[in-house]
Amino acid sequence: MHLEDKVALVTGAAQGIGNACAQALLEKGCKVGLVDQNTVVGNESKNNLDKQFGTQRTIFIPCDVSNEEQLKDAFKKIFEHFGRLDIVVNNAGVNNEKNWEVTVHINLISVIRGTYIGLDYMKTENGGNGGAIVNISSLAGLMPVPSQPVYCASKHGVIGFTRSIAMVSKTGKYGVRINTICPGFVNTPILQTIEKEENMGQYLIYKEELKDMMKCHGLLPPSLIAEGLIKILEDDTLNGEVMKITTKQGIHFHEYSPLPFQANKQ
Ligand SMILES: NC(=O)C1=CN([C@@H]2O[C@H](COP(=O)(O)OP(=O)(O)OC[C@H]3O[C@@H](n4cnc5c(N)ncnc54)[C@H](O)[C@@H]3O)[C@@H](O)[C@H]2O)C=CC1
């Protein structure tokens, strides 16, 4: 996909990985709908981006992605404001093992919903232009993490859903490529949650082990995840892929064995 003048919607865009993705998309000439529940940081983020890219290139929509009406409304506002939608990045996520249902709701259910709403706007049979959806998972979606069982489950779910819906999109000729990114630890505010009982609950006792894991594997800069996103968007051959990003191997793809029976081959 040629990114100049395309319109992207990024959830969790106020800070961290989502913000880096918005910045990278703007650098490529996109217009970006910034979606986040944090109105204060979201507005600050838009103001900072305005200084670099001008006021017309972004719109900030306050929205809790786990609220169906708010999420639908955010898509509608961004589509109406910019007149089209080409890219959706379902990035908003939390680490909360105490209120674990919230983690499933934000990290998995909202990603599924964001994908379906995105398809409604972008798929060619609905009169859309086609496009691309990228769902942000984690290396925790590919391996067990004992101190984060529900986070881990939500991220495994994102990968299974994304690989499956990508096959549906291809066989249904939706014109929309759907991929997932699995970063290792990234230097963003979410890492601070490992210190908090309100996030970790019974697993707070493992915080030193998590810190050791981070020290061992190292922290990635958010800009590298944005680089991975741009690579996926610009390469029209990629669909149903699981991109991994690590300090040791950088941007690379997970390799799966061929399935013995695949109803809808990608
Ligand atoms: N930082 C890391 O080490 C890694 C993060 N990830 C994933 O990347 C994504 C982004 O995480 P970070 O930027 O690191 O976290 P972050 O905490 O820095 O940023 C997350 C953003 O999402 C927003 N958000 C959270 N819940 C929301 C909701 N219900 N509705 C709307 N916005 C909401 C927050 O306000 C915040 O702006 C998440 O899905 C996370 O699980 C994946 C692998 C590693």
Ligand SMILES: CC/C=C\C[C@H](O)/C=C/C=C\C=C\C=C\C(=O)[C@@H](O)C/C=C\CCC(=O)O
């Ligand atoms: C704690 C804050 C919440 C979430 C952060 C994040 O999503 C959780 C990550 C959990 C586990 C991360 C593991 C990271 C491992 C590594 O970086 C490397 O050792 C890579 C290991 C295996 C991947 C092999 C490969 O690159 O193909």
